[in-house]
Amino acid sequence: MYGWGIIKTLGMTLYHFLMTYVEDFRAWIGGIRKRTATSGQEEPSSGIFTIQYPNERRDLPENYRNLPFFVIDAKTSQLRCTACGICAQICPVQCIWIERAKEPETGRPRRYPVTYYLDISLCMSCGFCAEFCPFDAIKMDHDFEIAAYRRPGFVSAKDLAKPESYDAKIHPSDYVSKAQSQPEGQTGE
Numbered sequence: 001m002y003g004w005g006i007i008k009t010l011g012m013t014l015y016h017f018l019m020t021y022v023e024d025f026r027a028w029i030g031g032i033r034k035r036t037a038t039s040g041q042e043e044p045s046s047g048i049f050t051i052q053y054p055n056e057r058r059d060l061p062e063n064y065r066n067l068p069f070f071v072i073d074a075k076t077s078q079l080r081c082t083a084c085g086i087c088a089q090i091c092p093v094q095c096i097w098i099e100r101a102k103e104p105e106t107g108r109p110r111r112y113p114v115t116y117y118l119d120i121s122l123c124m125s126c127g128f129c130a131e132f133c134p135f136d137a138i139k140m141d142h143d144f145e146i147a148a149y150r151r152p153g154f155v156s157a158k159d160l161a162k163p164e165s166y167d168a169k170i171h172p173s174d175y176v177s178k179a180q181s182q183p184e185g186q187t188g189e
Ligand code: SF4
Pocket: 080, 081, 082, 083, 084, 085, 086, 087, 088, 098, 132, 133, 134, 135, 136, 137, 138
């Protein structure tokens, strides 16, 4: 029937509008003055809600991802990256540029990068680099407040580096399960 989809959509909108008051009433009965979606308060199950950003912020899910960051190993205080190059190969938009360090005398490759750049203007936040890195050296960040007047291009791994404690804070369950399964001494030395 013509117009049925529109009627259904308007009905859905009306339902959510009315549920706002029902949910507010329930929250009031339950001792919460107003439903919000900020940290530590009850998530609204239905109805319309407003977040007073930036004074209020929603808790992000652990799997949320924006740009990658590079983990500084807590034991060595160095980037964990071993310059294996898997992330550069797997990256669908090829926005990773990496060069492995070499022994000056023999030319033998060393297990750390001499240059590592990521073009964050191209990165599409797919998370493949973090998923495929065998050393947990690259992770997806939760920081989304990165607006700037100028679009940055290549950013070095050192500029995107964050300590292991930050990774543990934003990915608590992943961090614990990886720490339990990772063999000792698997670092970027
Ligand atoms: S970030 Fe991970 S996958 Fe990429 S080069 Fe370093 S160790 Fe290899």
